[in-house]
Amino acid sequence: MPPHRTRLALAVTTLLVTTGTALPAHAAGERPGAQAGRSAAEAGPALTVDLSAPTHPISPHVYGMNFTEEALAKELRLPVRRWGGNATTRYNFRLDTTNRAADWFFENIAGDNADPDALPDGSETDRFVDQDKRTGTDSVITLPLIGWAPKERAKACGFSVAKYGPQQSTDQWAPDCGNGVKPDGTNVTGNDPHDTSVEIGAEYVTDWMAHLRGRYGDAAHGGVRFYNLDNEPDIWHSTHRDVHPAGASYDEMRDKTYEIAGAVKAADPKAQTLGPVGWGWSSITLSGSDQQRCAIEGCWSNPPDQAAHGGVPFGEWYLQQMRAYEQAHGVRILDYYDNHWYPQAGVFGDDPGDAAKQALRLRQTRTLWDRAYTDESWIGQPVYLIPRMKEMVAKNYPGTKVAVTEYSFGALGSLNGALAQADVLGILGREGADLATLWSPPSSADPGAYAFRMYLNHDGKGGRFGDTSVLSTSADQSRLAVYGAKRSADGALTLMVVNKTGSDLTSPVTVNGGAPGATAQVYQYSGADLTAITRPADLPLSTRAGSATASTTFPANSITALVVADTVPPCAPTGLKAGRPTARGVTLTWSPATDNVAVKEYELSRQSAGQPVKTTVTATTRVAVADLSPGRRYTFWVRARDLAGNLGPKSQTVQVTTPPR
Structure with missing residues (x-):
C-alpha cells in the first residue's frame, strides 16, 4: 500500500438480503432529533430475482482480508487472508526483518x-500461516521481485542523516533515519x-x-496456496526509492516476473x-517508468515506455507476455491478473465524513462495475474495474483469473462504511471476481466486521450467502x-x-421461477443496533403461476439478508423395479x-416378516x-431427500x- 493512502476502517454489514432501520444521528451524520420527525416510508424501487436466467459460481475467495485478527477469522471461517503491503516487498525470512520503506523512514525493523x-522457524510469515491453518483459511504470501532484502536484523535506514545530510523529517526514536527529502524539498539521490x-533473486x-x-506441505496438500508477485511494483520509485529509484519498466516487469x-x-x-x-x-x-516520468514531464498523452511497446497499455502487454511464456515453455506462470483498487474521489479515512462525503462513498462502489458511471475524481471516466479486468484477460490471456488483493x-468503523463494504461484497460476487482481500481489516466490534458476518455468518451458526x-x-x-445467490449446501x-x-423504502420483491419456500x-444490520445482527419476523411469500412475491420495508441506511429455505x-x-x-x-x-430445487440422495428401504426395516442411502x-x-x-x-x-x-x-439355496 502506498504511503499517500490512509488505511481505512470500514463499517459494513453483510446479509443474505439487507434491510435496516435508520441509523442514529451520531452514526450517520444526521442532525440530532432528525429521526423523530422522519416521515413514513417511501415507495422504493422494485426488486426482481430471475431463477431461470443463467447463473455463475461465486468464488469464496472474494470474501478475504489482509491481516485479519484470529478471533474474527475463526468466527467467519475466513476463506483467504493476505500477507501484503509495502513492508512485504523487502522481507528477509531468514532474519525475520522487513524494510518499512517510505511508510517509516526506510528502516529495517x-x-x-x-x-x-x-x-x-517462527518468523512473522510462519506465524501468519500458522494462524491460517488454525482457522482453515487459505494464505496469500507476498514474494519479492524487487531484488533486495534487509541485510541484517540490526536497525538500519536508507537515508542516514549523518551520511546524506539534513532532511525534512526524521524518526523521533531513531533521529539518524530520515525520510530521504532534503530541507529544500528535493529527494536525496545517489x-x-x-x-x-x-541483492536477492x-x-x-x-x-x-x-x-x-x-x-506446511505443498499447495496441493494444505500448504501455502497463493503467492503475490510483489506489491505495487509500479510505484517502487516512490515507496522503495532508496533501492529502486527508477520506475519499473515494461521489460523489467516481464523479466522479473519470468524469473x-x-x-x-x-x-x-x-x-x-x-x-x-x-x-x-x-x-x-x-508502467512505473511512465508513471514516474510523466508525473515530471507531463507526457501522459504519449508515454514513452508505452510508445516503445507498440502503444499497448501495460496491463494488456503484461498479459500477452505471460501468455507468450506459456506458449514457449508449456507452463502457466501467472494464474491471476491482480490490480489494487482505492477509489480516488477522496473517501479515505476512518471518519465517515459529512453527508456529501458519505453519499460519495456509496456512489464510488460503482467504479467496480458500472460502465455508465463517470468516476468523480481525476480519473474522470468510467472505470468498471471488474468487467474491464475480465475483458483484458479474455482478450490477452484467456483462462487467467482476476483478483483485487x-x-x-x-470508514469501516461507521455504518456508512459498512453499507459500502456490504455493497462491494455483493458486487464482487455478482461480477465474477475470483479473489479479493480488504486492506486494513475491521476489528471484531466494528460495523465493517458485521458486513462480513452477514455474508459469512449471518445467524451466528455458520449461515452464509449463496x-x-x-x-x-x-x-x-x-x-x-x-x-x-443460491446456496448449494441446502438449496436456499x-x-x-x-x-x-x-x-x-417499501419495495416489492419478485422471484420469477418459483422460490424454494413460502417464507x-x-x-438485519442497521443503526438501530450497531453491535448485533437482528432477527425480525419471517417474511411471508405469495406464490402464483411460477413466481413468488412479497412487499417489505427496508429501513434507512441498512443491510438486510433474506434467506428463503x-x-x-x-x-x-x-418406476421402482427389481x-x-x-x-x-x-x-x-x-x-x-x-x-x-435438487434431489441429493435416495433412501432404499426393505422389510421382511419378523425383521426390522433396513435402509440403504445412495446418490444413484x-x-x-x-x-x-x-x-x-x-x-x-424408495424415498428421495x-x-x-x-x-x-x-x-x-x-x-x-x-x-432357496
Missing part, C-alpha cells in the same frame, strides 16, 4: 516475536542500497518456498501466482442495491439488500425423483443389494422372493 536462534539491503524465493513446504514466477512454479507447481499487483487505475495502462472504501449468483436487479441500484435462495438512502428468514419435499420416485433375484441379492432400479437410482437371505420375501420402497434434508413420500412398493 526486526520481528519482535521470533526467537532469533530458531530462525527461519544513496547506497547496501546501507540496508542485499530466484534462489532466495526457492529457499523460502522450500522452508514453507517443509513446515520469480518461474521459480514459484518450479518449486510448487500447484501454487497459484497473482501479478502484477499494481496500485490502482494508472497501473492498468502505464487490496481495496478499501473507507455460492451461485442468480440474476437479481433493482429498478434503482443506487438507492436499493440487491444481490442474489439468499438475497442481500442494501438501502443506501436516509429513508425507509423468508430475515437478518427450501421447505418443499421431493416427489415420490416412480431384477431377477438370487439367493443372496437383487438389483433395484427406479426413475429419478423431481424436486423444486440403481442399487445392488447383496445381503439378503435365501427363501425369504422382501418388500422394497433434497439438499435441504426434506424427505419425500414413499414410492410404490415392489416385492421380491429370494430362491
Whole structure:
C-alpha cells in the first residue's frame, strides 16, 4: 500500500438480503432529533430475482482480508487472508526483518516475536500461516521481485542523516533515519542500497518456498496456496526509492516476473501466482517508468515506455507476455491478473465524513462495475474495474483469473462504511471476481466486521450467502442495491439488500421461477443496533403461476439478508423395479425423483416378516443389494431427500422372493 493512502476502517454489514432501520444521528451524520420527525416510508424501487436466467459460481475467495485478527477469522471461517503491503516487498525470512520503506523512514525493523536462534522457524510469515491453518483459511504470501532484502536484523535506514545530510523529517526514536527529502524539498539521490539491503533473486524465493513446504506441505496438500508477485511494483520509485529509484519498466516487469514466477512454479507447481499487483487505475495502462516520468514531464498523452511497446497499455502487454511464456515453455506462470483498487474521489479515512462525503462513498462502489458511471475524481471516466479486468484477460490471456488483493472504501468503523463494504461484497460476487482481500481489516466490534458476518455468518451458526449468483436487479441500484445467490449446501435462495438512502423504502420483491419456500428468514444490520445482527419476523411469500412475491420495508441506511429455505419435499420416485433375484441379492432400479430445487440422495428401504426395516442411502437410482437371505420375501420402497434434508413420500412398493439355496 502506498504511503499517500490512509488505511481505512470500514463499517459494513453483510446479509443474505439487507434491510435496516435508520441509523442514529451520531452514526450517520444526521442532525440530532432528525429521526423523530422522519416521515413514513417511501415507495422504493422494485426488486426482481430471475431463477431461470443463467447463473455463475461465486468464488469464496472474494470474501478475504489482509491481516485479519484470529478471533474474527475463526468466527467467519475466513476463506483467504493476505500477507501484503509495502513492508512485504523487502522481507528477509531468514532474519525475520522487513524494510518499512517510505511508510517509516526506510528502516529495517526486526520481528519482535521470533526467537532469533530458531530462525527461519517462527518468523512473522510462519506465524501468519500458522494462524491460517488454525482457522482453515487459505494464505496469500507476498514474494519479492524487487531484488533486495534487509541485510541484517540490526536497525538500519536508507537515508542516514549523518551520511546524506539534513532532511525534512526524521524518526523521533531513531533521529539518524530520515525520510530521504532534503530541507529544500528535493529527494536525496545517489544513496547506497547496501546501507540496508542485499541483492536477492530466484534462489532466495526457492529457499523460502522450500522452508514453507517443509513446515506446511505443498499447495496441493494444505500448504501455502497463493503467492503475490510483489506489491505495487509500479510505484517502487516512490515507496522503495532508496533501492529502486527508477520506475519499473515494461521489460523489467516481464523479466522479473519470468524469473520469480518461474521459480514459484518450479518449486510448487500447484501454487497459484497473482501479478502484477499494481496500485490502482494508472497501473492498468502505464508502467512505473511512465508513471514516474510523466508525473515530471507531463507526457501522459504519449508515454514513452508505452510508445516503445507498440502503444499497448501495460496491463494488456503484461498479459500477452505471460501468455507468450506459456506458449514457449508449456507452463502457466501467472494464474491471476491482480490490480489494487482505492477509489480516488477522496473517501479515505476512518471518519465517515459529512453527508456529501458519505453519499460519495456509496456512489464510488460503482467504479467496480458500472460502465455508465463517470468516476468523480481525476480519473474522470468510467472505470468498471471488474468487467474491464475480465475483458483484458479474455482478450490477452484467456483462462487467467482476476483478483483485487487490496481495496478499501473507507470508514469501516461507521455504518456508512459498512453499507459500502456490504455493497462491494455483493458486487464482487455478482461480477465474477475470483479473489479479493480488504486492506486494513475491521476489528471484531466494528460495523465493517458485521458486513462480513452477514455474508459469512449471518445467524451466528455458520449461515452464509449463496455460492451461485442468480440474476437479481433493482429498478434503482443506487438507492436499493440487491444481490442474489443460491446456496448449494441446502438449496436456499439468499438475497442481500442494501438501502443506501436516509429513508425507509417499501419495495416489492419478485422471484420469477418459483422460490424454494413460502417464507423468508430475515437478518438485519442497521443503526438501530450497531453491535448485533437482528432477527425480525419471517417474511411471508405469495406464490402464483411460477413466481413468488412479497412487499417489505427496508429501513434507512441498512443491510438486510433474506434467506428463503427450501421447505418443499421431493416427489415420490416412480418406476421402482427389481431384477431377477438370487439367493443372496437383487438389483433395484427406479426413475429419478423431481424436486423444486435438487434431489441429493435416495433412501432404499426393505422389510421382511419378523425383521426390522433396513435402509440403504445412495446418490444413484440403481442399487445392488447383496445381503439378503435365501427363501425369504422382501418388500422394497424408495424415498428421495433434497439438499435441504426434506424427505419425500414413499414410492410404490415392489416385492421380491429370494430362491432357496
